[in-house]
Amino acid sequence: MFTGLDHVAILVPDTEAVLPYFRDRLGLTLLYSEVVNNGTVRLTHLDAGNTHVQLVEPLTPDHPLQADLAARGVHLHHICFRVENVDDAMQEAPQHQLALAQETPHQGTQGKRAFFLHRDSTAGVRVEVTGP
16 A cells, blocks of 8 residues: 655744754755645655655644644654555555545645544554655
């Protein structure tokens, strides 16, 4: 079902404040940064060799991710696997005993589509699936 690991996402309150750590100290290369979900989230991708590190920054004070930040601070938010076809993966997930956390895909980065699996079926780990 999965063709590889797409990215590891870290929830941050301020991309500009944490970017020097990942770029300058760890030596990761900044690939791109874009605002998605109607201007409510900034996603910044850094090259980590065989995968990306994605910094996820909620941009509005009422965004649901703000509660996550308030409770846990900066933390690993999710891992994301790549698939060849998002629609097929959504249909096949139940056959692998993977419950969907949403009924329709959401907008990912660079025009990709994505969806989350329910944490009850992923040993409590937040897992996203993305593809064209």
